[in-house]
Amino acid sequence: MKRGDGDSMKIEPRFRKVHALKRREHHPLLHKIHRKHKISYQTLFYMKEYNTRAHTITTVLSQSLKIIVAMAIVSAFGGIGLETIKEKFVLIMPLMIMLPALNDMVGDFGATVSSKFATMLYTRQVRLSRGVLRSGAFMKLVRNMLIVSVLSSVYVGILSSAVALYSGFPLDGSVAIRVVILSVATTSILIGMTFLSAVLTGVYIFSRKEDPNNFLIPITTAVADLGSMIVFSLLVLYLF
Amino acid sequence: MASTFCHGKKGIKILIPESAYLIVANRDLREMLWAEFISVTGGVLAGVALATMTRQLMLIPGLFILIPGFLSMRGAVGGSLSSRISSGLFLGVVKPKMTDRIVVSNMAATAMLIMICSVILGVFAYYTNLFIFGESNVNMIFISAVAGLLSLVMIPINAYTTLWVFRKGHDPNNIMGPYITTLGDLFGTASFLIAIWVTT
Numbered sequence: 001m002k003r004g005d006g007d008s009m010k011i012e013p014r015f016r017k018v019h020a021l022k023r024r025e026h027h028p029l030l031h032k033i034h035r036k037h038k039i040s041y042q043t044l045f046y047m048k049e050y051n052t053r054a055h056t057i058t059t060v061l062s063q064s065l066k067i068i069v070a071m072a073i074v075s076a077f078g079g080i081g082l083e084t085i086k087e088k089f090v091l092i093m094p095l096m097i098m099l100p101a102l103n104d105m106v107g108d109f110g111a112t113v114s115s116k117f118a119t120m121l122y123t124r125q126v127r128l129s130r131g132v133l134r135s136g137a138f139m140k141l142v143r144n145m146l147i148v149s150v151l152s153s154v155y156v157g158i159l160s161s162a163v164a165l166y167s168g169f170p171l172d173g174s175v176a177i178r179v180v181i182l183s184v185a186t187t188s189i190l191i192g193m194t195f196l197s198a199v200l201t202g203v204y205i206f207s208r209k210e211d212p213n214n215f216l217i218p219i220t221t222a223v224a225d226l227g228s229m230i231v232f233s234l235l236v237l238y239l240f
Numbered sequence: 241m242a243s244t245f246c247h248g249k250k251g252i253k254i255l256i257p258e259s260a261y262l263i264v265a266n267r268d269l270r271e272m273l274w275a276e277f278i279s280v281t282g283g284v285l286a287g288v289a290l291a292t293m294t295r296q297l298m299l300i301p302g303l304f305i306l307i308p309g310f311l312s313m314r315g316a317v318g319g320s321l322s323s324r325i326s327s328g329l330f331l332g333v334v335k336p337k338m339t340d341r342i343v344v345s346n347m348a349a350t351a352m353l354i355m356i357c358s359v360i361l362g363v364f365a366y367y368t369n370l371f372i373f374g375e376s377n378v379n380m381i382f383i384s385a386v387a388g389l390l391s392l393v394m395i396p397i398n399a400y401t402t403l404w405v406f407r408k409g410h411d412p413n414n415i416m417g418p419y420i421t422t423l424g425d426l427f428g429t430a431s432f433l434i435a436i437w438v439t440t
Contacts, residue, residue, distance in 0.1 A: 043331045056342060060349035064320060068353055071316055072361045076309035080368065083304040090298065096291045100425050101283025103308065107315050108279055108418040112272065115323040115413040122327055144269045152276045159284050167288075213323040218316045225312040 063214040071222035078229025085233050092240060093169040094179045098160035099232070102183060105152055106190045106228045109145060110220035113198045116141055118212040121202060128207060132199055142195065149191045150184065157183035178239045186231050190224055197223045268414060275418040282422030286429045293429075296436055302369030302380055303436075309361050310384060311428050314354065314391055315421045321350045321395070322402045322416040329406045336403040338396070343403070347395050354395075358388025382439040383432070390431035394423060 033039060082089065082099075089095055117138070120126040125137040132138055157180030165171045198220045205212045290297075297303050324346055328334030334342050362384025369375050398420055405412045 040331070043333055056345035057349040057352065060320075060324075060346065061352060064317075064349075064353055065356065068313060068316060068357050069360050072309040072313035072357055073364050075312040076305050076361065076364055076368065079305040079308040079365075080372065082308065083302065083373070086297070086304055090294055093291060096294070097284055097287035100286040100290060100311070100429070101280045103311065104283040104286075104315075104418075104421040104425055105276065105280055107312060107421050108276060111315070111319040111323075111416075111421070112414065112418070115319065115326060115416075118323060119327060119330060119413055123330065140268070144272060147269060148272045148276055151273065152280055155277060156280050156284070159281070160287065163284060163288060167291075211324070211327075213320055213327055217319040217323060221312050221316045221319070225308055229308055 060214065063211065064218070067215055067218045071218040071225075074222040075225040075229075078226040081229050081233040085236060088240065089236060092175070092236075093167065094160040094164040094171065094175070095182075095236060095240075097163055098156055098179065098183060101156045101160065102153075102186060102232065103225065103228055105149075105156060106187060106194070106224040107221045109149060109187075109191055110194045110198070110224040111217050113141065113145060113194055114202070114216035114220045115213070117198050117202050118206075118216055121206045121212060128203060132203065145191060145195070149187050153183040153187035154180060157181075175240075182232070182235050182239055185235060186228055189231050190227050193227050194220050194224050268411070271410060271414040272418075275415045279418035279422040283425055286425035289426075289429045289433070293433065293436075300377065300379070300436070300440070301373055301375040302365055302377055303383075305368055306361065306365040306380060306384055307432070309365070310358070310387060310432070311425060313357050313361060314388075314394070314424050314428055317350055317353050317357070318394060318398045318420040318424060319416070321346055322398055322412060322420060325399060325402045326406070326412040326416070329403075329412070336407045338400060338403065343399055347399050350395050351392050354388050354392060355385075358384045379439050383435045386435035386438055387428070387431040390434060391424070391427055394420075394427050397423065 089099075117126070120135065120137055120141075121128075126132055126135040157176075160183075161171055161176040161179050198216055201219050202212045202216050205215045325334060325343060328342055329336060334340055337343070359381065362381035365384065366376075366378065366380045369377060369380065398416070401419060402412045402416055405415050
């Protein structure tokens with residue numbers, strides 16, 4: 001078994017004991033392999049989780065199914081909020097046009113923050129022993145996400161209004177400004193919630209020696225989706 | 241506003257605002273901004289498609305319950321697939337090829353997840369609609385299942401793009417999230433339209 005040899009992932013007899021280990025245990029064999037073959041613990045952990053085809057499917061289904069179902073149901077609860085304001089919502093065309101983009105954008109931020117944070121944990125750019133906020137890479141991610149979120153939300157508001165206007169919707173300046181405010185306010189609130197949920201969950205999952213990739217994205221996107229629907233619905237009621 | 245010097249052509253120093261310098265000099269930020277603007281534009285297109293469905297949305301009660309759950313479920317599953325492959329690529333365990341054993345098995349697992357979750361979500365939407373809004377519409381389950389089945393076509397596209405982005409020297413983590421949700425929204429809304437058309 002060589003490092004980077006993705007195609008030859010059949011379990012060699014000498015590694016069968018490692019394969020049979022429970023996720024939370026650190027068997028002495030892992031330390032021996034790490035020392036002898038110079039393979040990092042992160043790589044060994046990844047290979048233990050996803051080494052054979054059947055094992056990968058079992059791992060992904062067992063770790064992801066419950067959380068994905070829970071996340072989808074949580075998002076559907078957000079849909080209930082939308083269903084209750086649909087009369088008002090359907091009447092204002094820019095809101096209808098903006099909804100998938102806004103939902104996407106907030107979900108994207110959740111996915112980007114989660115996957116980058118998971119990679120930071122694996123590659124030790126964030127060390128739990130030192131604290132997350134002391135990591136330069138993490139603080140850079142926070143700054144980048146803030147800039148991207150503000151610019152993107154303004155763009156969504158303007159683009160939705162422009163498309164609605166072009167489609168014949170009678171849009172005046174006051175409605176257009178309220179649409180942009182709605183977009184920026186929803187995004188700003190949600191980006192804070194996304195970071196909070198990603199960091200708290202990521203640290204917890206990684207410290208339990210499980211793969212954060214299987215948990216973080218569903219959790220942050222569920223938080224983002226439910227939060228965006230609730231915040232969006234409340235702001236629609238307040239602003240329009 | 242804070243400003244900074246940047247070296248232009250022939251070594252001439254140019255004074256530019258700090259915020260603009262951050263965007264120009266930061267590759268991560270540039271990648272995320274481009275990806276996000278493209279994603280948002282795709283989202284607006286999906287919104288226009290959704291706006292054309294207004295009549296169905298008003299006529300078939302409970303579809304608003306199904307839409308956010310379905311779209312986010314598909315995005316989360318696709319995002320997890322891409323993220324798992326990315327971690328493997330960065331660790332050197334996964335080769336950037338579609339035939340790689342780990343990539344293939346991850347795609348199979350993702351397909352199973354989507355189908356199981358689509359059916360569960362349809363059942364949930366049906367009962368929520370029944371108990372909260374007093375409307376019984378069994379078609380919700382079929383719409384969800386058919387839309388899930390149609391959206392399976394996205395899995396190989398997601399995996400291929402992750403590998404392609406990595407081969408081109410970019411960080412898939414920056415690009416794939418927005419890409420998956422954009423493509424997912426367009427495919428998802430289209431799947432929904434087809435599923436509604438097929439089942440009603």
